[in-house]
Amino acid sequence: MEKKAVLSCIQPTGDMHLGNYFGAIKNWVDLQKDYRCMYGVVDYHAMTMPYDVDKLRLNTWELITNLMACGIETNNLFVQSLVPEHAELSWILNCYCSYGQLTRMTQFKDKSSQVGELGKDDFVSVGLLSYPVLQASDILIYRADYVPVGKDQEQHLELTRDIAQRFNNAVGKEFFVLPEALYTDTPKIRSTADPSRKMSKSAGEKHYISVFAESERIRKQIKSAVTDTGEVDKNQMSEGVHNLFELIKACGNLLAYDALLEDYNKGKLKYSDLKDVTASSVLELVKPFQERKLQINLNKKDIKDKVRSSSHEIRKVAQETLKEVKELVGLLNVKF
Numbered sequence: 366m367e368k369k370a371v372l373s374c375i376q377p378t379g380d381m382h383l384g385n386y387f388g389a390i391k392n393w394v395d396l397q398k399d400y401r402c403m404y405g406v407v408d409y410h411a412m413t414m415p416y417d418v419d420k421l422r423l424n425t426w427e428l429i430t431n432l433m434a435c436g437i438e439t440n441n442l443f444v445q446s447l448v449p450e451h452a453e454l455s456w457i458l459n460c461y462c463s464y465g466q467l468t469r470m471t472q473f474k475d476k477s478s479q480v481g482e483l484g485k486d487d488f489v490s491v492g493l494l495s496y497p498v499l500q501a502s503d504i505l506i507y508r509a510d511y512v513p514v515g516k517d518q519e520q521h522l523e524l525t526r527d528i529a530q531r532f533n534n535a536v537g538k539e540f541f542v543l544p545e546a547l548y549t550d551t552p553k554i555r556s557t558a559d560p561s562r563k564m565s566k567s568a569g570e571k572h573y574i575s576v577f578a579e580s581e582r583i584r585k586q587i588k589s590a591v592t593d594t595g596e597v598d599k600n601q602m603s604e605g606v607h608n609l610f611e612l613i614k615a616c617g618n619l620l621a622y623d624a625l626l627e628d629y630n631k632g633k634l635k636y637s638d639l640k641d642v643t644a645s646s647v648l649e650l651v652k653p654f655q656e657r658k659l660q661i662n663l664n665k666k667d668i669k670d671k672v673r674s675s676s677h678e679i680r681k682v683a684q685e686t687l688k689e690v691k692e693l694v695g696l697l698n699v700k701f
C-alpha cells in the first residue's frame with residue numbers, strides 16, 4: 366500500500382531550542398520511517414511580521430542545516446519560496462475563504478495586537494491576515510493526509526479543511542484531500558529561567574536552551590535553573606523541578622530518571638545532582654547533532670545544491686496540482 370503523506374512546515378526564525386526539538390522536530394524525524402514526509406521551511410510566512418531582510422535569508426539556510434543535523438532527510442526538505450506555486454494557489458484559495466473567518470483567527474488577533482508593541486509602527490499587513498490561506502495552500506497543494514502540528518495550530522487546520530471543502534463543493538468533486546491534524550503527545554519543555562512559562566525565543570535569550578549552543582553554556586543554563594521558589598509544597602513537585610525531570614526523560618535517560626525520582630520521593634534528592642544529570646543527558650543528546658552540523662557546514666555549497674534539487678522534485682507535485690486547479694477554476698493553462 367502506498368504510504369500516507371505527511372506535511373509540516375516551520376518558520377525560519379533563528380535558533381532551534383530544546384522546546385522546538387522535543388515539541389516538533391523529533392516527531393518529524395520519527396515520522397519519516399512510516400510516511401512519505403515533506404517538510405517545508407516557510408520563508409513567505411516569515412514576511413508577515415516585521416523582519417530583517419538579510420537575516421531571513423541567513424535564518425533559512427541555518428534552519429535547513431539544523432533540521433538536517435537533527436535527522437531530517439534532505440530529500441524530504443523544501444523551501445517554500447523555491448516552490449512559487451504555493452503563493453499562486455494561495456491567491457486562488459483567497460477567493461474560497463471568507464474574510465470574516467480570517468479576522469476571527471486567534472493567531473491573527475494576537476499578532477495584530479502585538480505589532481504596535483514591538484515598537485516601530487503599528488502596521489498590520491494583509492499578509493498577516495491571509496497567512497492561514499497560505500498555510501492551507503502549503504498543505505492542500507501536496508494533498509497531505511496528515512499534518513503534525515501543535516494544538517496552537519488547530520484553528521488553522523480547521524480553516525484548511527473548510528477551504529478544501531468549499532473548493533470541492535464549488536468544483537463538484539472531491540479534489541482536495543481533507544487533511545487531518547496529527548497531534549502527538551510531546552514533552553512540553555519549560556523555560557529553566559522561569560518555569561512558569563514555556564521555553565521560547567520570544568521571551569529572550571535566557572528563556573531557551575539552544576540545541577546548538579556550546580556545552581559550557583548549556584551546562585551553565587541548567588546549573589542556574591530555577592527549582593523551588595517560595596513556599597515548598599511537600600505534596601507537589603514544583604514546576605522547575607518537574608521540568609528538569611521532563612528533560613531527562615525526553616532525552617531518553619530513563620534509568621537515571623527512575624533513580625532520581627526514587628530519591629526525590631524519599632526526600633533525599635540533591636538538586637545539584639538533578640542538574641548534573643539533566644546537563645549530561647542534554648549534552649549527550651545534542652552532541653551528535655552538533656557534530657553533524659559541523660560536517661554539513663564544511664561543505665555549504667553541497668547543501669544548497671541538495672536543497673535546491675529536493676525542492677525541485679517536490680515542486681513537481683505542486684505544479685501538477687496547480688495545473689488541475691487552474692483548469693477547474695477557469696484560468697488559462699497556456700505553456701509559454
Ligand code: TRP
Binds near residue numbers: 372374376500514
Ligand atoms: N503556521 C505554522 C506555525 O507557525 C507554520 C506553518 C506554515 C505550517 N505552513 C504550514 C504548519 C503548513 C503546518 C503545515 O507553526
